[in-house]
Amino acid sequence: xxxxxxxxxxxxxxxxxxxxxxxxxxxxxxxxxxxxxxxxxxxxxxxxxxxxxxxxxxxxxxxxxxxxxxxxxxxxxxxxxxxxxxxxxxxxx
Amino acid sequence: xxxxxxxxxxxxxxxxxxxxxxxxxxxxxxxxxxxxxxxxxxxxxxxxxxxxxxxxxxxxxxxxxxxxxxxxxxxxxxxxxxxxxxxxxxxxxxxxxxxxxxxxxxxxxxxxxxxxxxxxxxxxxxxxxxxxxxxxxxxxxxxxxxxxxxxxxxxxxxxxxxxxxxxxxxxxxxxxxxxxxxxxxxxxxxxxxxxxxxxxxxxxx
Amino acid sequence: xxxxxxxxxxxxxxxxxxxxxxxxxxxxxxxxxxxxxxxxxxxxxxxxxxxxxxxxxxxxxxxxxxxxxxxxxxxxxxxxxxxxxxxxxxxxxxxxxxxxxxxxxxxxxxxxxxxxxxxxxxxxxxxxxxxxxxxxxxxxxxxxxxxxxxxxxxxxxxxxxxxxxxxxxxxxxxxxxxxxxxxxxxxxxxxxxxxxxxxxxxxxxxxxxxxxxxxxxxxxxxxxxxxxxxxxxxxxxxxxxxxxxxxxxxxxxxxxxxxxxxxxxxxxxxxxxxxxxxxxxxxxxxxxxxxxxxxxxxxxxxxxxxxxxxxxxxxxxxxxxxxxxxxxxxxxxxxxxxxxxxxxxxxxxxxxxxxxxxxxxxxxxxxxxxxxxxxxxxxxxxxxxxxxxxxxxxxxxxxxxxxxxxxxxxxxxxxxxxxxxxxxxxxxxxxxxxxxxxxxxxxxxxxxxxxxxxxxxxxxxxxxxxxxxxxxxxxxxxxxxxxxxxxxxxxxxxxxxxxxxxxxxxxxxxxxxxxxxxxxxxxxxxxxxxxxxxxxxxxxx
Numbered sequence: 102x103x104x105x106x107x108x109x110x111x112x113x114x115x116x117x118x119x120x121x122x123x124x125x126x127x128x129x130x131x132x133x134x135x136x137x138x139x140x141x142x143x144x145x146x147x148x149x150x151x152x153x154x155x156x157x158x159x160x161x162x163x164x165x166x167x168x169x170x171x172x173x174x175x176x177x178x179x180x181x182x183x184x185x186x187x188x189x190x191x192x193x194x
Numbered sequence: 195x196x197x198x199x200x201x202x203x204x205x206x207x208x209x210x211x212x213x214x215x216x217x218x219x220x221x222x223x224x225x226x227x228x229x230x231x232x233x234x235x236x237x238x239x240x241x242x243x244x245x246x247x248x249x250x251x252x253x254x255x256x257x258x259x260x261x262x263x264x265x266x267x268x269x270x271x272x273x274x275x276x277x278x279x280x281x282x283x284x285x286x287x288x289x290x291x292x293x294x295x296x297x298x299x300x301x302x303x304x305x306x307x308x309x310x311x312x313x314x315x316x317x318x319x320x321x322x323x324x325x326x327x328x329x330x331x332x333x334x335x336x337x338x339x340x341x342x343x344x345x346x347x348x349x350x351x352x353x354x355x356x357x358x359x360x361x362x363x364x365x366x367x368x369x370x371x372x373x374x375x376x377x378x379x380x381x382x383x384x385x386x387x388x389x390x391x392x393x394x395x396x397x398x399x
Numbered sequence: 400x401x402x403x404x405x406x407x408x409x410x411x412x413x414x415x416x417x418x419x420x421x422x423x424x425x426x427x428x429x430x431x432x433x434x435x436x437x438x439x440x441x442x443x444x445x446x447x448x449x450x451x452x453x454x455x456x457x458x459x460x461x462x463x464x465x466x467x468x469x470x471x472x473x474x475x476x477x478x479x480x481x482x483x484x485x486x487x488x489x490x491x492x493x494x495x496x497x498x499x500x501x502x503x504x505x506x507x508x509x510x511x512x513x514x515x516x517x518x519x520x521x522x523x524x525x526x527x528x529x530x531x532x533x534x535x536x537x538x539x540x541x542x543x544x545x546x547x548x549x550x551x552x553x554x555x556x557x558x559x560x561x562x563x564x565x566x567x568x569x570x571x572x573x574x575x576x577x578x579x580x581x582x583x584x585x586x587x588x589x590x591x592x593x594x595x596x597x598x599x600x601x602x603x604x605x606x607x608x609x610x611x612x613x614x615x616x617x618x619x620x621x622x623x624x625x626x627x628x629x630x631x632x633x634x635x636x637x638x639x640x641x642x643x644x645x646x647x648x649x650x651x652x653x654x655x656x657x658x659x660x661x662x663x664x665x666x667x668x669x670x671x672x673x674x675x676x677x678x679x680x681x682x683x684x685x686x687x688x689x690x691x692x693x694x695x696x697x698x699x700x701x702x703x704x705x706x707x708x709x710x711x712x713x714x715x716x717x718x719x720x721x722x723x724x725x726x727x728x729x730x731x732x733x734x735x736x737x738x739x740x741x742x743x744x745x746x747x748x749x750x751x752x753x754x755x756x757x758x759x760x761x762x763x764x765x766x767x768x769x770x771x772x773x774x775x776x777x778x779x780x781x782x783x784x785x786x787x788x789x790x791x792x793x794x795x796x797x798x799x800x801x802x803x804x805x806x807x808x809x810x811x812x813x814x815x816x817x818x819x820x821x822x823x824x825x826x827x828x829x830x831x832x833x834x835x836x837x838x839x840x841x842x843x844x845x846x847x848x849x850x851x852x853x854x855x856x857x858x859x860x861x862x863x864x865x866x867x868x869x870x871x872x873x874x875x876x877x878x879x880x881x882x883x884x885x886x887x888x889x890x891x892x893x894x895x896x897x898x899x900x901x902x903x904x905x906x907x908x909x910x911x912x913x914x915x916x917x918x919x920x921x922x923x924x925x926x927x928x929x930x931x932x933x934x935x936x937x938x939x940x
Contacts, residue, residue: 121262168575180224183639193703211572211576218602225606225607316623
C-alpha cells in the first residue's frame with residue numbers, strides 16, 4: 102500500500118466519470134418514461150451500478166484487502182435487511 | 195506515531211482498515227431512513243409518489259452531476275499526487291470544494307423554494323395542494339435524509355479544506371499522502387449516498 | 400533483567416492519567432466510570448423495589464416511579480452494560496492477549512473514554528434536570544408528547560453511542576493488524592474472539608440507534624412527526640428502528656461475558672476448550688444472527704403476522720449458538736483439574752442463571768406464548784436473568800479473575816465465596832418471583848398492583864437487598880485487597896493464557912520486546928512443574 106508510487110494512468114478516472122454521467126442521464130431518461138412498478142427497481146439498479154463504479158474505480162476498494170470488501174458487502178446486506186424487515190411489515194398488514 | 199506499529203506500512207494498513215470500518219458505520223446511519231422510506235412508500239403508495247413528483251427533477255439531477263464530478267476531482271487529486279503533480283492536485287481539491295459549495299447552494303435554494311410554498315418538515319407542513327398525510331411524511335423524510343446528507347457534505351468539505359492546507363504546507367507528497375486517500379474515501383461515500391437518494395427522492399414517482 | 404516499572408507507577412501525576420494513551424490506564428478509567436454507573440443504576444433499582452413493597456403508593460408518586468424505572472434502564476443499559484466488559488477488560492487485555500504493545504489507535508482510545516464521560520454526564524444531567532418517563536425504549540408516540548427531557552437524554556445516549564462505535568473500530572483494527580508474529584486467528588484467546596464479535600455489532604448497530612434517537616429527539620423538540628399518527632406517521636416504525644439496534648445490543652452485552660467465561664472455564668479446569676472453533680464461530684454466529692431477530696420485541700405492537708412468524712422462527716436460531724457454548728464449557732470441565740476459586744464460582748452461577756434465562760428466551764420467542772407474557776414481569780425476569788445473571792456475573796467473574804493481574808495482589812477467597820453466594824442467591828430471589836408475577840398477569844412498569852401480588856413483590860425486594868449487600872461486600876474486600884492483599888506472581892492461577900506471561904501488574908508497554916509464543920494459550924498438556932511461569936517454559940522449549 103505504501104510501495105513507491107507507480108505512475109498511475111489517469112485515463113480510467115475520466116472514463117469512469119463519463120460512464121457515471123451516462124448512467125445518470127439514462128436514469129433520468131428512463132424516469133421520464135414512467136415505467137410504473139418497474140421504475141423504482143430500475144432506478145435503484147442503475148444507482149447500484151453507479152455506486153459500484155465509484156467504489157471500484159474511484160475508491161479502488163480492491164486495493165485495500167478483503168476486509169474492506171467484507172465491510173462493503175455487510176453494509177449493503179444490513180441496509181437491505183432493515184428495509185425488507187420494515188417494508189414487509191407494512192406491506193403485509 | 196503510534197507505539198504499537200513497527201513501521202509505516204503497517205500503520206497505514208491499519209488506518210485504511212479503520213477508515214473502511216468507519217465508512218460502514220456511517221452508511222448504516224442512513225439505513226434507518228431508507229427503512230422508513232421503504233415502509234412509508236409501501237404503506238402509502240400513490241399519494242407518496244405524487245408528493246415525490248413535486249420535487250424539482252432538474253435540481254436533484256444537477257446536484258447529482260455536481261457530486262459525481264466532485265468525486266472525479268477527488269480521485270483525480272489522488273492520481274496527480276501519486277504522480278508528484280502537487281499543484282494540479284491542489285487545484286483539483288479546490289474544484290471539489292467549489293462543487294461541494296455549489297451542491298449546498300442548490301440545496302439551500304431548493305429548501306427556500308419549498309419553504310415558501312409551505313412545504314416544511316413535520317408539524318410545520320402546510321402545503322394545501324398536497325394535503326394528504328403521505329405528502330407530509332414524504333417531505334419530512336426528504337428534509338431529514340437530505341439534511342443528514344448535507345451535514346456529511348459539510349464534514350467532507352471541512353476535510354477537503356484541511357487537505358488543501360496540508361498540500362500547501364508540503365505535508366503531502368507522492369510518498370506520503372495517506373490522509374488524502376482517507377479523506378477521499380469519505381467524500382466518495384458522500385457521493386454514493388446521494389446516488390441512492392436521488393432516484394428515491396426525485397425520480398421514481 | 401531489571402524489572403520495568405508497572406503501568407501504575409510508570410508515569411506519575413493526575414495529568415499522566417487524564418492524558419494517558421496506555422490502554423491499561425484507559426481500561427481503569429472506564430472501570431471507574433462503569434462502576435459508578437452500576438452504583439447509580441443499582442440505586443434506582445432499589446428505589447423501585449422499595450416502592451413495590453406495597454400495592455399502592457409507598458414512597459413515590461406514579462410520575463416519579465415512571466422516571467425511576469426509565470432512568471434505571473437507561474443507566475444500566477448504556478452507561479453500564481454496553482461498555483462494562485469491552486471498554487474495561489477488553490481494553491486492558493486485548494492488546495496483551497495478542498502480543499501487542501497497545502491498541503491500533505491509542506489516542507482514539509482516550510477520545511472514546513472522554514466521549515463516554517461526556518455522554519454519561521449529559522444523560523445524568525438530563526435526569527437531574529427533570530428526567531424522562533418514557534421507559535428506556537423511548538416508544539413513540541409517547542416520547543413525542545412526554546413532558547420529560549427527552550431531547551437532552553437522547554443527546555446523551557447518542558454521544559455514548561459514538562464512544563461505542565469508536566471503541567469498536569479500534570478493537571477490530573487491533574485484532575486484524577497487531578497480532579504477534581506467529582499468532583494466527585485460531586491461536587488467539589477466545590476472549591479476543593468475543594470482543595471482536597462484539598465490536599462488529601457495535602459498529603454496525605449503534606448508528607441505527609443514533610438515528611432513532613435523533614429522530615425521537617427532533618420529534619420531541621420540533622415536532623418532526625415521523626412516528627406521530629396525527630401527522631401521518633406510524634409509531635410501530637420507531638420500534639423497528641429502535642429494536643434493530645437494541646436486540647443486537649443485548650449481544651453486545653452478553654458476548655464479552657461469554658468471552659470471560661471461556662477463559663475462566665479453561666483456567667480453572669486446566670483444560671483446553673473442548674472445541675476452540677465451536678466457541679469462536681458461535682461468537683460470530685451470535686453477532687450475525689442477532690441482527691435477524693428484532694421483531695420479537697414487537698409481537699403485540701401491531702406488526703404484521705407475517706413478520707411476527709418470521710421473527711419468531713429466526714429468534715429460535717440464535718439460541719443454538721448460546722447452547723453450543725454452554726455445552727462446550729460444560730464439556731471442557733470434564734476430566735479437568737478443577738479448582739473452585741471465586742471466578743469459577745461465578746461461572747457456576749452464570750451457568751445456572753444464563754441457561755435459565757436463555758430457556759425463558761426461547762419460550763418468549765414463541766409468539767403464541769408471548770402474547771400473554773409481553774409487557775409483564777415475565778419479560779422483566781427473562782432479560783434480568785440474562786443481563787444480571789449473565790453479564791453482571793461475567794463482569795464479577797472478570798474482576799475476580801483478573802484482579803491479581805491488574806493489581807498484583809490477591810483477595811480473600813473466603814469473602815469471595817460469601818459474596819458470590821449472596822449475589823447469586825440474592826439475584827435468584829429477586830427475579831424468580833418475577834417470572835411467577837408475570838405469568839400471573841402483573842404488567843411491567845406498573846406503579847400499583849392487586850393485593851394478591853404483594854408477597855411475591857416483597858420477596859423480590861428482599862432478594863434485591865441481599866444482592867445489593869453482596870455487591871457492597873465485594874467492593875469492601877476487593878478494596879481491602881488493593882491495599883493489603885498478598886502480592887501475587889505473574890500467574891497465580893497457573894493459566895496458559897497469554898496475559899499471565901507478563902508480570903502482575905504489567906509494565907507500561909506490556910512487553911520488553913515483541914513476544915513470540917511457542918506454547919499455545921490453551922496448552923494444558925504442557926507439563927506443569929509447579930512453576931507459575933509459563934515464560935520459563937517458553938524459554939526452555
